[in-house]
Structure formats: structure tokens, C-alpha cells
Amino acid sequence: MPRNQFRCIDFEPITILCGGNGSGKTTALNIIAEKLGLNRDSLFNKGELYDKYLKLCDYNRPDSSTLEPLVKKAIPANSRIIVSDDVFQHNMKRRELNDSRTYKKWQVEGEYEQLKFDFSNMDIVKDFDCRKESRMSKAKYMRKHLGEEERREFSNGESGFRYFVERIEEPGLYLLDEPENSLSMKKQQELAEFIRVSSWDYDCQFVIATHSPIFLSVRGAKIYDLDVTPVDVLRDWTEIDTMREWYEFFMSHKSEFSRWDDL
Numbered sequence: 001m002p003r004n005q006f007r008c009i010d011f012e013p014i015t016i017l018c019g020g021n022g023s024g025k026t027t028a029l030n031i032i033a034e035k036l037g038l039n040r041d042s043l044f045n046k047g048e049l050y051d052k053y054l055k056l057c058d059y060n061r062p063d064s065s066t067l068e069p070l071v072k073k074a075i076p077a078n079s080r081i082i083v084s085d086d087v088f089q090h091n092m093k094r095r096e097l098n099d100s101r102t103y104k105k106w107q108v109e110g111e112y113e114q115l116k117f118d119f120s121n122m123d124i125v126k127d128f129d130c131r132k133e134s135r136m137s138k139a140k141y142m143r144k145h146l147g148e149e150e151r152r153e154f155s156n157g158e159s160g161f162r163y164f165v166e167r168i169e170e171p172g173l174y175l176l177d178e179p180e181n182s183l184s185m186k187k188q189q190e191l192a193e194f195i196r197v198s199s200w201d202y203d204c205q206f207v208i209a210t211h212s213p214i215f216l217s218v219r220g221a222k223i224y225d226l227d228v229t230p231v232d233v234l235r236d237w238t239e240i241d242t243m244r245e246w247y248e249f250f251m252s253h254k255s256e257f258s259r260w261d262d263l
Contacts, residue, residue: 005230012222013199017209018240019226025209028226029081029175031057032207038175039080042089079173084181087160161187165194171203180212188214196220211242 004024009015017025030044035057160182168174176195180188192214198204200220208215216223216237223234227241237243250257 013205014218014221015207016221016223017226018211018223023226025226026177029177029209033081033175036075042083042085076172078169081175083177087163161191164191173205176208178210192218213243
């Protein structure tokens with residue numbers, strides 16, 4: 001991206017693109033994903049000159065000193081880009097499913113109560129089977145007529161976390177756009193650890209656009225700072241201006257945290 005002279009990326013098992021709003025980190029992820037033909041669930045808006053710009057981009061074998069293009073089949077078929085819209089749509093679909101199941105559950109509960117305490121509308125043919133079902137426990141009756149065990153309903157954060165984990169398979173290349181969205185700090189920490197283990201032990205590679213200190217602090221990650229010109233690789237995640245701002249914010253409230261000092 002010419003604006004901040006971001007012309008080349010050398011990828012590691014975990015590569016992070018860090019920057020504020022408008023820094024271009026999401027654009028960079030989309031360019032990589034489109035150039036490599038990665039799977040994606042959500043469409044995105046392309047500018048008028050997007051395809052022309054894409055043709056100017058190229059990528060090379062990590063172990064090659066030539067400019068020979070990387071063979072597409074070398075990228076695992078399950079590789080994908082995951083953006084915030086993917087997680088949002090997943091959460092909405094799960095909410096609709098939960099609402100649908102809740103309505104059906106109410107219907108079946110009503111049927112059970114009527115079956116248990118009201119035999120006046122039974123005909124002779126159905127009488128035996130209905131009396132048999134009326135002796136079932138409510139839980140057993142519900143399982144039979146709902147067609148499956150009751151599912152636990154997940155919060156947006158839990159559902160979002162599961163969305164990432166279920167789609168990251170080994171081996172694979174995964175581009176994650178601000179995975180911290182909708183995740184609590186605890187879930188961010190769990191996902192960050194899952195990413196770290198997947199990259200080092202299960203042959204997965206990650207490129208992550210984020211400004212979350214949880215993901216920025218992942219051990220061994222290579223961080224590009226898109227808020228400086230030219231874009232530079234950081235030696236330490238604590239060098240990022242945003243992290244200094246967070247530090248100064250908490251230090252300004254240090255006295256309010258004093259009750260934790262003795263723990």
C-alpha cells in the first residue's frame with residue numbers, strides 16, 4: 001500500500017498487522033486472501049481499481065531465491081480468511097436457531113402437559129400409545145419429540161470463539177481480521193493460546209489484523225506496525241503507541257486498583 005510504503009511482507013508462523021482505524025490492515029488481509037484464492041464466508045466490497053491493483057501483487061516461495069510464483073496447490077484447501085462479519089452472521093444464525101428451538105420446545109411442553117393430565121380428546125386407536133407416552137419423564141418425552149438432546153445456548157462470545165476453533169484445521173493458512181471483536185478478555189486469551197499451539201505444533205500459519213494486546217503479546221509473533229511510515233517490524237509489542245496509551249490510562253487509575261496489591 002503506497003500510502004504508508006507497505007510493499008513487502010515476510011511471513012512467520014504468526015504474523016500480525018497492527019494499526020489503528022484506517023491503517024490498511026484489513027485491506028492487506030483481503031488482498032492476500034484474494035491473491036491466494038482463500039475460502040471466505042462473507043463477501044466484501046471491491047473498489048473500481050481493486051482487480052487492477054491485485055494484478056500488480058505477487059508472492060514467492062519462502063525457500064526460493066527466484067521470483068517463481070508459489071504453486072496454488074501448495075496452500076492447503078481448508079485455508080481461509082475469517083472477518084468480523086463472518087462471526088456476526090454466525091451469531092445471528094445461532095440466535096435464530098435458539099429462538100426456533102425455544103418456540104418448538106414450548107409447543108412440545110404444552111403437548112406433554114396436555115397428554116399427562118388430559119385424556120378427554122384421545123381416540124380409541126391412539127389411546128394406548130398416548131397413555132404409554134404419558135408415563136415418560138418430561139425430559140425423555142422432550143428428547144424424543146425434539147429429535148435431539150437439548151443444546152446449550154451460547155453467548156455471542158462463546159459462539160464466536162467456537163466459530164474460530166471449528167474452522168481452524170491442520171494444516172492451513174488462516175487470515176483473521178480483528179478476532180478480538182465480541183470476545184471477552186478470557187476468550188481472547190484462550191483463542192490466542194489456541195493459535196499459538198496450532199502454529200507451532202500443528203503446521204498452521206496465521207496472519208492477524210488486530211490492535212488487541214492479548215494477540216499482540218503472543219510469543220514469537222512477528223508484528224508489522226502500520227501506523228508508521230514506512231511500515232516497520234517491531235522488536236517488542238510494548239513499543240506500539242496504542243499499548244503505551246493503555247499503559248498510561250491504567251497507570252492514571254493505579255490508586256483505584258490498590259486493593260489488588262495484597263492478593
